[in-house]
Amino acid sequence: MPANHAARLSLLAFGALLMTGGAALAVPLDDASCAKLRDERGQLEQTGLREMMARGAAWAAVNLPAAKLREIQRLIELDEQITFRCPLPVAAAAATGDQAVPLPKRKPRAENVAPPPKKKPSRPAN
Secondary structure: OHHHHHHHHHHHHHHHHHHOHHHHHOOOOOHHHHHHHHHHHHHHHHOOHHHHHHOOHHHHHHHOOHHHHHHHHHHHHHHHHHHHHOOOOHHHHHHHOOOOOOOOOOOOOOOOOOOOOOOOOOOOOO
């Protein structure tokens, strides 16, 4: 029976991988859609899915029913959508300090530097 759960989990993971293939070409979502996705993610997180995910795929395959595995898959999909298609909220951007990082100071270019010393000629063989 555990092999059956592992097979289902593998199929779910593979399906999630296939479903996210076109996400790289997706356009950003509007604020209302992002808020709806964040609400749905919050509801799923309140059921303890993050803690279940932290225990690993092997534990989940043995101990969780197919319905919970589908909820975990949906939570992963929501994370991807929010991360890649929703703009960072203004308050979060200010908290992370989204500011330009100054470039490091560089040594000034030396224009009047003496050339490196010439190599000494090698001694002829006796």
